[in-house]
Amino acid sequence: MKRRAVMAGIGAMFVGACSKIADSKVGSSLLGAAEDWHRKAHRALSDRTALVNEYAKADISPYFRGNGSTSVDTDAYRMHAANGFADWRLEVRGLVRNPLSLSMENIRKLPQRTQITRHDCVEGWSAIGEWTGPQLSTILDAAVMDPAARFVVFRCADNLNGADYYESIDLVDAMHPQTIIAHLLNGDDLPEKNGAPLRMRIERQLGYKHPKYLTAIEVVSTLDGIGEGKGGYWEDRADYQWYAGI
C-alpha cells in the first residue's frame, strides 16, 4: 500500500508538471501544432486522392452503431421523417457562383459512388458499412467555388447539449473521391440513428468529422466567426483536434 502511495505521488507530480505545461502558452501551442505536423506528414506521404481501404460485402458489420446524436428532437424533423424526407432540402451556399437547393430526388439522380468503408470513432471502436451517395466534388463543381474558398462547413439539423452540430474540412478532403454525401447505408435509406436522410462520409478522418442530418454545405474562406471558431462542434466544445486523421 505504501509503495502504491509513493507511485501515486510520483505520478501526481509528473501529471502536475504536465498540466502546467499544457496551461502555458508555449505548451498549448506546441500541443496544437503537433496536429498540423501530422496532417502535413499524412498529406506529404500520400497523394491527395489516395484512398483508404474498401471492403467486401462479407466484411460489413451486423449493424452500424449510432453515436452522438441518434435523432433530432424537433417537430420539423419528425414531420420530415413521417413523410420519408420527401421535402428535405440540402442547400449549397457561401463562396459559390451558383448557390443550390437540392431535393432528395436531385441528390439521388446525381452520379453515385458506393463504398464499403470502415468508420473509426475517436473513442477507439470501428464499424464497417456500405455507403452510397454523390461525391461532394460533383456538387462543389456544379456550384463553382470562388477562388477565395478554403473550407467547406457542414450545417446539421441536430442540436447536441444545447449547441447546433457542425463540422468543417479543407478543400483537399472536400474534393477527395471518397468524400460523399451518403443517403444509403447497406442499400437502404439511412436509419435515423446514422443521420437520416443525409450524412457526410469523410473517410480519412475520425467519426466526429462525418456530420449527420445534413441541411447545408457552406463554402467559406475562414472558420472565424463560425460557431466558436474552432471548426466544429467537438472542436469548440471539448478542444478535439480539427484534423482528425490521427
Place this chain on the structure above:
Amino acid sequence: MKRHSLSTRVWHWVNLICVIILFMSGLNISNAHRWLYWGEWGFAPEQAWLQVPRFPGWATIPDYYSLAAARDWHILTAWPFAIGMLFMWIAMLVSRHFWRDIRTTRDEWNMAAIRNDIVQHLKLNFSHGSGKYNFLQKIAYGLVLGILLPGMIFTGLAISPGFEAAAPWLVDAFGGRQSARSVHFLFSWGIFGFFVIHVALVLLSGPIRQLREMITGGRL
C-alpha cells in the same frame, strides 16, 4: 571507451520521458472505450476479447478524463518518440552496437546455459564474463528495441485513418485496425513489464553507479 555511448544516453532519457507520457496519456485514451477486438471492426462488448479496467486519474495524463487533451499529449509525444527510435536504430547500426553487443550468438542458445543465467539472476549475481550483456539482457533489449518500441509506432500508424491512405497495407499487416489497436495495447503493457524489471534490476545491481553511468557514460 565509454560504457554507454553519447547517442545511447541521450536517447535513453528522451525515450524514457516519451514512453511515460505516451503510456499515461494512452491509459486516458483507453478509458474512452474499454473494449478490445480482433479483426477490422468491433464496437460493442459482446464482440470484445477483453474488457480493460478503468484507469484511475493518478495513472493518466491529464489526471482527469479528457480524451481530447490526452490525444494532444499522445499525438505530440509520438513525434520525439518515433524520431528518437529512428535515430537510435541508425546509431546502433552505424556504430555496430547492435551487432556487437545485443545480437545473440548461436552457442548462447543453449538450454543449460540459459537455465544457469536465470539461476544466477535469481541469486542476484549480475557479474558475467566476456561481452557487455549476458543472454537474458540481450533478449530483453532485443525485444524492446526490435519489437515492442517500433511495434508501438507501427500499430499507432495503423490505427490512424489519415495515415491509412498513405499505407493501406499496414492495416492489413496487423490483420485489421482493431487488431492493430489490441496489439498497441498489449505491447504498451509489454513495455511497462520491461520497465518494472529494468528498474528492479538497476536497483539491485548498484543503482547509483548505474544511473551515473547512464548520464556520464562510465568506463568500460
